[in-house]
Amino acid sequence: MTTNFSIEIAGENALIIYFNQHLNKHVIPVIIQLSQKLIRDKLNRELIDLIPAYGSIVIFFDMAIMDHHQLTERIQAILANVTSMPNQLSNLKTEIKINIVELPVYYSLESGPDLAKIANQANLTIEQVIELHQSQTYQVFTIGFAPGFAYLGDVDERIATPRLNTPRHKVPKGSVGIADNQTAVYPSDSPGGWNIIGLCPIDMFSLNATPAMPIKVGDTVKFYRISKSEFLALGGILGALS
Amino acid sequence: MSQISPYKKPISLGFIVKKPGILSLIQDSGRFGSFNLGLTNGGPLDRPAFYWANRLCGNKINSSVIEITMGGLILIAQVDTVVAVAGASIPMAINGEQKEVWRSYQIKAGDTLSFGFSQIGIRSYLAVKGGFIIPQVFGSASTVCRESIGGLNGDKIKINDILPCEKHSSIKKSADGDNHLQLAEQYRPSYSNNVILRTVAGYQQSNFLPEQQRLFYSSQYCVSKYYDRMGYRLEGRQITSSIENIVSEGICHGAIQIPADGQPIVLLNDRQTIGGYPKIGSVIALDTAKISQLSQGGKVEFRKITIDDAHQIFHQNINVINQIKLTHCN
Numbered sequence: 001m002t003t004n005f006s007i008e009i010a011g012e013n014a015l016i017i018y019f020n021q022h023l024n025k026h027v028i029p030v031i032i033q034l035s036q037k038l039i040r041d042k043l044n045r046e047l048i049d050l051i052p053a054y055g056s057i058v059i060f061f062d063m064a065i066m067d068h069h070q071l072t073e074r075i076q077a078i079l080a081n082v083t084s085m086p087n088q089l090s091n092l093k094t095e096i097k098i099n100i101v102e103l104p105v106y107y108s109l110e111s112g113p114d115l116a117k118i119a120n121q122a123n124l125t126i127e128q129v130i131e132l133h134q135s136q137t138y139q140v141f142t143i144g145f146a147p148g149f150a151y152l153g154d155v156d157e158r159i160a161t162p163r164l165n166t167p168r169h170k171v172p173k174g175s176v177g178i179a180d181n182q183t184a185v186y187p188s189d190s191p192g193g194w195n196i197i198g199l200c201p202i203d204m205f206s207l208n209a210t211p212a213m214p215i216k217v218g219d220t221v222k223f224y225r226i227s228k229s230e231f232l233a234l235g236g237i238l239g240a241l242s
Numbered sequence: 243m244s245q246i247s248p249y250k251k252p253i254s255l256g257f258i259v260k261k262p263g264i265l266s267l268i269q270d271s272g273r274f275g276s277f278n279l280g281l282t283n284g285g286p287l288d289r290p291a292f293y294w295a296n297r298l299c300g301n302k303i304n305s306s307v308i309e310i311t312m313g314g315l316i317l318i319a320q321v322d323t324v325v326a327v328a329g330a331s332i333p334m335a336i337n338g339e340q341k342e343v344w345r346s347y348q349i350k351a352g353d354t355l356s357f358g359f360s361q362i363g364i365r366s367y368l369a370v371k372g373g374f375i376i377p378q379v380f381g382s383a384s385t386v387c388r389e390s391i392g393g394l395n396g397d398k399i400k401i402n403d404i405l406p407c408e409k410h411s412s413i414k415k416s417a418d419g420d421n422h423l424q425l426a427e428q429y430r431p432s433y434s435n436n437v438i439l440r441t442v443a444g445y446q447q448s449n450f451l452p453e454q455q456r457l458f459y460s461s462q463y464c465v466s467k468y469y470d471r472m473g474y475r476l477e478g479r480q481i482t483s484s485i486e487n488i489v490s491e492g493i494c495h496g497a498i499q500i501p502a503d504g505q506p507i508v509l510l511n512d513r514q515t516i517g518g519y520p521k522i523g524s525v526i527a528l529d530t531a532k533i534s535q536l537s538q539g540g541k542v543e544f545r546k547i548t549i550d551d552a553h554q555i556f557h558q559n560i561n562v563i564n565q566i567k568l569t570h571c572n
Contacts, residue, residue: 009444011494011524012552016445036278051277051492053516058492060274063556068549142490144516147280147389188390205279207379207391212279 033218106231114195148187148205167193172239201236256406263314273382284384287534291329295369298326305373313359330363345424363433372408480504496525
């Protein structure tokens with residue numbers, strides 16, 4: 001018997017699976033991605049939708065054809081194999097095709113109005129802040145807040161910066177931000193309180209693309225620096241903050 | 243997202259929008275299957291009223307309708323068709339002549355269909371025979387303005403929009419000469435400014451001490467000025483949770499969040515998919531329909547039920563609805 005997850009009631013037609021927080025935090029997103037895939041494959045008629053998050057998945061089911069007792073049993077059976085091998089990360093990664101996605105970023109004072117503040121607070125140069133942000137890989141922990149908004153971590157402690165006290169009314173599409181130890185690319189113009197350090201010209205969410213997003217939960221993201229002319233050549237737009 | 247447009251300009255005829263009213267939105271039964279991309283479900287806030295509007299037009303239950311919030315919508319028909327309105331009792335006229343909700347009417351090309359403002363309840367549903375013909379985005383035509391998705395251009399209905407629909411010139415008369423359908427009065431939902439919300443305990447309920455739960459379920463709350471399709475913020479007795487924030491997790495429809503100020507928020511169709519406030523329970527969908535009919539000052543009370551009760555209520559309701567027969571009228 002596994003103790004790596006528990007199932008609780010969320011609503012009349014929703015259950016939530018909590019994965020054991022003592023599992024390695026980098027394994028959980030991979031387990032969640034795999035669990036999501038298995039649940040979608042095996043419960044298709046009964047499943048309305050599901051929401052994967054940091055350490056949990058909410059499952060919405062059709063009450064007309066299933067009740068929560070039956071669903072709990074089904075989930076336990078489906079997940080028994082997944083969570084019995086939490087440390088076999090490489091096997092899991094192969095099974096769900098974890099991708100490494102590279103995203104170009106135009107880092108500059110023009111595109112990253114909070115770069116100077118972060119450098120100042122961290123006692124680093126702007127160049128060092130950029131280097132710390134682009135020299136490591138990040139994991140996609142969850143997607144939410146707005147369509148296509150992916151939470152990536154962990155940011156190097158030296159440049160981890162709390163959210164702005166007063167969020168901006170408009171953060172332009174493509175803005176690359178830092179909030180505490182997480183980083184993200186804004187998929188569309190929106191209000192926002194993250195510290196902006198650059199702009200990414202790649203669409204993080206598109207109604208016309210298949211898939212709609214270049215990344216999924218569990219994937220690895222690597223940012224790389226590009227010049228202004230490369231940014232513009234890739235279709236990037238310099239949008240004003242307000 | 244404004245540059246991206248999968249929406250084709252409608253070329254077919256339907257209704258021209260003369261006045262959009264306060265907030266009129268295209269809604270079908272909602273967008274499911276894309277929560278993992280951060281897309282919320284949208285769809286009708288008052289699902290029973292949405293169901294009846296479609297049924298009165300003989301439509302499939304997922305057909306696109308207009309959710310009229312408060313009122314003020316004026317449309318001019320370009321085709322002959324059949325319409326029906328269900329939900330809050332909104333003043334309604336065809337060419338200035340007063341008509342009733344909860345029944346169908348024949349409309350002729352050139353007719354003006356106008357709506358006043360409802361007194362009790364704020365959401366009414368206008369269905370047209372065959373449904374409004376609106377392209378689907380991620381499997382649904384439902385409009386979520388915050389996401390710029392659905393409807394005609396990811397936006398609410400605007401002046402001069404054309405809302406396409408099928409042409410239906412005449413409907414066959416029944417043996418007694420009546421050719422329209424209505425829902426008999428005894429089956430119509432009643433709307434009130436004072437509602438009881440049946441609530442399934444769940445999620446972080448154990449983080450609310452028994453006396454806090456008793457306080458919550460025995461208090462009356464008032465709808466604040468912050469209410470919309472995302473959720474209803476309430477005002478009343480403060481509820482304390484033993485935790486302030488949790489790791490962000492999926493939020494279900496009807497979930498009741500208790501933020502640090504202790505004032506409950508009931509989350510509805512356009513909510514964010516994930517969030518980090520503790521939740522004391524979730525209101526069942528039959529009752530989120532009732533809270534969504536309230537405006538500022540409306541009163542609510544919560545009643546705790548088990549998930550098994552909720553399933554029972556769900557099935558009973560389906561049985562009742564399936565047995566109801568619409569009656570003919572002229």
